[in-house]
Amino acid sequence: MTEPTLRIVTDRGLVQDDPSAFQLLVLLQEIRRGSENFLVAHRLSRPEHYFQTVRADAVRGRAQDCYGTRAASGYLIEYRDGSPDRHYQAECATHTEVHDAVTGWAEGRDGWHEPYAWTRLDLGAR
Known part of the structure; x- marks a missing residue:
């Protein structure tokens, strides 16, 4: 049996x-x-590399406080590439856009992130 390289975890504990x-x-x-409200995809060999998404409305109006955005609908996507x-973080209007992003990230496709307007998050300032 081959060791997994990627693990998805949802807010309700599905792995x-x-x-x-x-x-x-x-x-x-x-x-x-x-x-489900969100999922997180982890590269098991690189714990500081992950992708996550959440429905913007799942944070019940607290999106600005929790995620640094004013998005009221659609999805928020985030990825961390090390440190x-x-x-x-970026916003996506549809789950199809999120699917394109997460599969591109999971498969390590070149340019997967280019269609999105990414903002660097400063999580230390929260």
């Missing part, structure tokens, strides 16, 4: 190792439906 693009889509549909100063 999925090395998900396919289809399995990621199913998880994102659960977020869209409201039965805290390499933590970024």
Whole structure:
């Protein structure tokens, strides 16, 4: 048995190792439906490298305080590429955009992040 390289964890505790693009889509549909609020994808060999998404409305109006955005709808996506100063956030309007981003990140595709307007997060200032 091969050791997993990627692990997805949802807010309700579902764990999925090395998900396919289809399995990621199913998880994102659960977020869209409201039965899940967020998911986090971890690179198991590199703990400071992860991708996460949350429905903007799942934070019940506290998006500005919790996530540093004014988004009231759609999704927030974040990725961290090592150290805290390499933590970024963007907004996506649809779960399809989120799916494109998370699968691109998970597969390590070149340019996966280019369609999005990323802002560096300064989590130390919160």
